[in-house]
């Protein structure tokens with residue numbers, strides 16, 4: 001995934017995995033990097049003829065899918081590029097009060113865009129519109145960017161795991177067979193995010209797996225918990241631990257030796273992404289596998305309660321220190337040993353890839369694992385990276401996201417520049433491309449990662465927005481790219497800290513950056529879409545059922561660190577966009593998946609019929 005497909009990865013034990021890395025070069029480093037080699041030799045001023053025929057000639061045995069894009073009947077291609085700019089976590093919320101950072105921020109650019117008739121609307125970014133189980137599910141970056149990039153709505157991980165548990169297919173698959181080898185005489189370990197957030201995992205799905213394992217003969221089970229406080233209210237981890245303990249007590253009655261063995265906050269251990277901070281993964285390995293952590297407790301509830309500190313200045317659930325549960329002699333109750341089974345019970349990919357590599361690859365050198373258990377029966381809830389086939393074994397097949405817009409682009413000679421900072425880099429590459437790591441065609445694409453800071457982002461709410469802007473302006477002005485894709489992480493990443501003031505600042509910074517980008521786009525006669533992938537900054541307070549803010553006994557507003565259910569804004573424009581092009585009014589239910597067809601229209605092509613319809617009329 002992203003730069004992770006090369007770089008810091010130790011040599012894999014599987015040959016096909018090494019091949020995948022060669023074929024898919026890692027993203028270049030920022031600044032000094034060269035532009036995509038043959039982008040210059042293949043200028044994309046005019047849409048190139050689709051190479052479908054040539055492809056069929058070289059691979060006659062395969063029925064080649066015809067990716068040819070037909071010219072749009074009315075809208076000619078622009079002379080300049082088409083930009084899609086994602087303001088991550090920037091929702092259009094019905095609560096327009098002091099806790100809505102998007103509303104409170106001074107955003108002259110976005111305000112002006114909102115005022116343009118028929119070129120601003122909102123689109124759905126949550127629930128079934130992005131393939132989640134129900135409309136009570138908030139959106140997130142994975143499903144959001146999948147929908148934006150693929151133009152289609154597919155059943156996502158959360159839903160697929162629900163189905164596999166309901167129908168029992170989970171317990172019949174190869175992944176389950178593998179872990180069940182450990183049921184009679186070894187330990188089965190479950191590692192993942194303990195909450196009902198539904199973004200990375202769900203506690204009820206963990207319980208479904210635990211019950212399934214015990215019913216099928218698992219004798220010894222250990223659970224390694226990552227506390228949330230990001231997709232669910234901060235402080236709720238204690239409740240999730242209590243609920244899990246109650247469930248485990250019932251399973252003990254059935255004769256299973258089951259206990260929580262280790263844990264820590266999701267932003268402290270195990271769940272790093274895009275190689276932003278491998279030290280987090282090492283801390284997780286040490287706690288889960290080796291039984292080593294800075295803190296030892298004899299039960300998980302005491303661990304979480306103690307490590308959260310005082311009520312006056314609590315440590316967020318997201319940042320709880322790594323801990324290990326020990327017996328009365330001080331020995332860890334659940335280290336991972338030879339022949340054990342390990343299940344990563346998160347369904348979402350980005351934050352499971354690194355820990356998967358540590359478990360999967362025999363020959364791994366990114367950090368010193370000290371001990372690598374032999375003959376591990378290791379599975380993911382899903383396969384997290386289809387290109388790397390990582391992990392090789394999994395409980396539920398992942399969503400199949402095919403015919404993504406990037407595939408159409410490379411088959412039609414359309415050059416692309418994609419840029420974000422580390423925290424969102426895989427969003428505009430890996431997720432955008434339907435969970436494919438690396439380039440679709442390195443000759444036509446340039447992916448640029450700006451390294452993120454390694455701090456809590458409320459302390460630096462500008463994050464790397466200015467650097468992303470500068471690099472994207474350069475790409476726009478270079479004339480090399482027909483598509484420019486940018487993600488600004490700020491409203492989302494700062495929103496997750498629950499710090500209202502910093503999140504307002506994050507929105508203001510991004511607004512200023514959008515202004516710069518639109519000016520440059522106008523200077524090259526481009527066309528643009530500005531939108532978001534889900535809400536977050538647009539509501540920073542927990543609310544009761546009537547939408548009233550909830551306050552603590554001391555009168556402090558309770559922060560909301562999660563995403564929201566809000567729709568997101570979408571704006572279109574650009575000096576290269578004819579005045580006649582406006583949003584149509586017969587797609588009121590439009591969502592993120594309608595953006596790809598809209599982008600393809602702006603490029604001067606008809607959208608593929610398999611895509612959700614375009615939002616514009618010309």
Ligand SMILES: O=C(O)[C@@H](CO)OP(=O)(O)O
Pocket residue numbers: 139140141142199200230231351492
């Ligand atoms: O940080 C993350 O992992 C999620 C929230 O759990 O946010 P996003 O979907 O925006 O990446």
Ligand SMILES: [Mn+2]
Pocket residue numbers: 088089140141142144492533534
């Ligand atoms: Mn996001």
Ligand SMILES: [Mn+2]
Pocket residue numbers: 089141492493496536563
């Ligand atoms: Mn987020």
